[in-house]
Amino acid sequence: MAENKTAKTQTKKPAKKPVTKKVRQTGKAKVGKPKKGLNRRTALITGASAGIGHDYASLLAEQGFDLVITARRKDRLQSLADRLEASYGVNIHIFPEDLSDPRAPTRLVENITKEGLSIDFLVNNAGYTVPGNFDMAKWQSHADMLQTMLTAPTELCHLIGIGMAERGYGRIVNMASVAGLLPGAPGGTLYGPVKSYLIKFSQALSAEYHDKGIHVQALCPGFVLSEFHDIAGNRDQMNRLPKFMWLTGPDVCRKSYESVMENKGPIVVNGLFYKILGTAVKILPSNLATKLLSLHNRNAKPLPRDIRDPASQTDKAL
Numbered sequence: 001m002a003e004n005k006t007a008k009t010q011t012k013k014p015a016k017k018p019v020t021k022k023v024r025q026t027g028k029a030k031v032g033k034p035k036k037g038l039n040r041r042t043a044l045i046t047g048a049s050a051g052i053g054h055d056y057a058s059l060l061a062e063q064g065f066d067l068v069i070t071a072r073r074k075d076r077l078q079s080l081a082d083r084l085e086a087s088y089g090v091n092i093h094i095f096p097e098d099l100s101d102p103r104a105p106t107r108l109v110e111n112i113t114k115e116g117l118s119i120d121f122l123v124n125n126a127g128y129t130v131p132g133n134f135d136m137a138k139w140q141s142h143a144d145m146l147q148t149m150l151t152a153p154t155e156l157c158h159l160i161g162i163g164m165a166e167r168g169y170g171r172i173v174n175m176a177s178v179a180g181l182l183p184g185a186p187g188g189t190l191y192g193p194v195k196s197y198l199i200k201f202s203q204a205l206s207a208e209y210h211d212k213g214i215h216v217q218a219l220c221p222g223f224v225l226s227e228f229h230d231i232a233g234n235r236d237q238m239n240r241l242p243k244f245m246w247l248t249g250p251d252v253c254r255k256s257y258e259s260v261m262e263n264k265g266p267i268v269v270n271g272l273f274y275k276i277l278g279t280a281v282k283i284l285p286s287n288l289a290t291k292l293l294s295l296h297n298r299n300a301k302p303l304p305r306d307i308r309d310p311a312s313q314t315d316k317a318l
């Protein structure tokens with residue numbers, strides 16, 4: 001299990017201009033502008049060791065947020081923290097966690113509290129897919145994915161949202177996907193359903209929190225250049241897709257940040273192509289859309305580590 005350790009304690013705080021109440025509450029600070037609207041607010045980003053989480057952490061540091069970053073790979077988190085602290089003078093805490101461990105969210109929040117911090121901006125980003133059809137992969141792989149991408153973000157919203165509501169300020173970004181807006185498709189079977197859940201959950205939370213100063217967003221990018229498809233083992237196949245289907249992490253994060261600060265949403269879809277796709281599936285009869293999406297299985301091949309072992313108690317046929 002990953003050890004919990006604070007990377008650096010807060011030694012000094014860079015001088016900041018005083019913040020007007022109006023800017024604080026409306027969160028109108030624009031990306032790239034001075035950090036006057038965010039006087040030492042703290043953000044928690046899960047899955048910050050790579051890809052979109054790494055880019056979100058960089059953007060929030062640039063905006064003047066102190067950060068708590070988590071993922072399993074501590075070395076990656078440490079080098080990100082070193083770089084961002086040197087570039088932006090913000091304070092960064094590292095709490096490595098494997099979010100497939102059901103105790104991880106509580107442990108993470110306990111460690112944050114022990115440091116005397118409270119979270120103002122939560123980015124529930126950590127995620128991956130389990131390639132292969134549903135019954136090709138062992139149950140434990142599915143269970144770990146559900147814990148990491150469904151239960152953990154939900155629990156973090158619960159643990160952290162209560163404090164945000166008490167303080168009357170919060171920003172929550174739940175990393176969903178365009179996949180969550182589309183009908184279920186073969187291969188990586190639970191990925192779309194998990195992302196659909198995050199979208200509905202964010203909508204409900206956004207409605208509940210609308211008068212509590214908390215803005216909630218379900219972020220729905222299409223394909224983003226990151227390590228995601230290397231981990232899924234389908235990089236070669238994905239490289240055949242046309243360029244217009246690819247988004248970049250910094251663009252995705254910037255759009256998300258601007259939208260959540262201005263309380264646009266709760267659903268934010270990145271990229272014109274994916275906006276059209278999202279609209280098209282609403283217009284098409286859902287059974288037709290399901291058939292069309294089932295024509296191709298991009299995630300057909302399970303990873304060796306996920307392959308079901310018919311001899312194991314949990315994986316054998318009944």
Ligand SMILES: NC(=O)c1ccc[n+]([C@@H]2O[C@H](COP(=O)([O-])OP(=O)(O)OC[C@H]3O[C@@H](n4cnc5c(N)ncnc54)[C@H](OP(=O)(O)O)[C@@H]3O)[C@@H](O)[C@H]2O)c1
Nearest residue numbers: 047049050051052071072073099126127223224226227228
């Ligand atoms: N790339 C895309 O095309 C795309 C499109 C739409 C949505 N998304 C979503 O965007 C999010 C980030 O994906 P990405 O594209 O940035 O992929 P990525 O580059 O592979 O990054 C995934 C991040 O999640 C972390 N993570 C994975 N399993 C974890 C676990 N058990 N515990 C803690 N952290 C874990 C990884 O860190 P460690 O390995 O160090 O733990 C890494 O920091 C995911 O939720 C994904 O579903 C991606």
